[in-house]
Amino acid sequence: MLSYTEAGSGPAIVFLHGFCESKELWTDFTKPLQHQFRIITVDLPGHGESPMTHDFSMENQARQVQETLTSLEVEKCLLVGHSMGGYVGLAIAEQFPELLYGLCLFHSSALPDTEEKKEYRDKTVDFVRKHGIDKFMDTFVAPLFAESNRVSCADAIEKMQAIGKATPQETVLGCLQAMRDRVDRTEVLKTTSTPVFFIAGKEDPAVPLEATLQQCSLPENSMTYFLGHVGHMGMFENTALTRQALLKFAETLYPADAQRYRAANSF
Template identity: 25%
Template sequence: MQLNLEIRGTGFPILCLHGHPGSSRTLSVFTDRLSQNYQTLAPDLRGYGKSPTRKEFEMQDHLNDLEELLDRHQVKKCILLGWSLGGILALELALRSPQRFTRLILVASAARPRSNHPPVTWQDLAYTAISGVINGCKPGWQWNIDTFGKRSLFRYLLCQHTPLAYQYLAAEGAIAYLQTCKTAERALQRALSAGYNRLKELEQISPPCLVLAGESDRHITAASSQETAGHLQHCQWYCYANTAHLFPWEIPQQVLNDIEDWLQEG
């Protein structure tokens, strides 16, 4: 499948992979800045964003799509950056074609992802719907954040309920959620139900790696990210206090500073 792709900047390429639900737009927190010194390639994965499909597929198809994309754009070597599901796909690409990728950045991701998300109640869904609608009309409104946002499912995605984080939710998160196909949801659920675990294979990855985690991440725990970092040969691991799964939207400047400093080290 030929994926919708956003290319920005010039220089050494960075392939940026979004999570679930997500799209290339949700990666603007990275591409806005990294494209000033690199060429960023941010595709909409199969079943997401502007790459919709009603045809059932498996997670392996994402890898085929991404390799075809790199071949089509004649990208022989690049850096990989993946957020959540995107990080898992980045690991799979690095295992599949190790000679092609020079560095690996995993954001809120793990080779054996574990969650400690509590059960979802009807009140959670109600507050999420209300806060989401209001936030779409008036992004980052503090009254909405305090009244509904902090009671909604957003409380498991964010620790710092800042106007900036809610502006990202309104501008990028909500649209990405609505554009995610059911086929993509089913493909992910099938993979997770099979018990995804690639820890033993991580020793095959030799390029330098950076693993970033939110201390209070309920979707992919910081402990599972740290476990992944411990199995990688050349890895730096950062865990940000008072943040959750969407920590790049909570503390974007700190995250981007750490990524750029790490890239410049090499």
């Protein structure tokens, strides 16, 4: 079973972090949502406090998340996946569609790695083996933030660097190779009946704006929120707007609960 945190009550929203991250990514972002929803944040295999695995494929990570949610008696949820967490979310949508009320690709993509990106992954594997995790994280995290946000987000950058440096090398290498080898899941977007919400940063170096534009019209039912002056880390770079956008999507999935919440909190 994977490590998780749980707070609040109501319909379930499950948050999956990305590569070299942990459930701590979501700590501040999810607090206001706990008044309305059952918030579950999960450490993916080999990250945070979750046990190591020898199979970092998106399919195996999806199975472990599904098993964890089953143990928590989550029958259906809105699944929010940041970056690699979105890759896992798409594998869940493919393997366990009955689990999802909705899927949020939070700076994520159904597209496979390009040949250029695969070459970058391989070079990163070589760099980590030669120089270690600390040197890699010193250069990896800050460029995920839009350049204009790096001073104001200095604390968040430091936090994510520390989380990354605590990630085992086996996890880092395994995930790099698994992301490199993941399959194209655009067909999942085309065929799913699950509503899909894309959150995209207009200055995202990892998931370019063009990639989101290529995918956001594929699902039968989808919404897209584009964030100006934001890179790959919208939960830090523009917390309020990003949270508000996610909340509006959640309320389209759970309209009765949203009405009850607003009635209970009206003054």
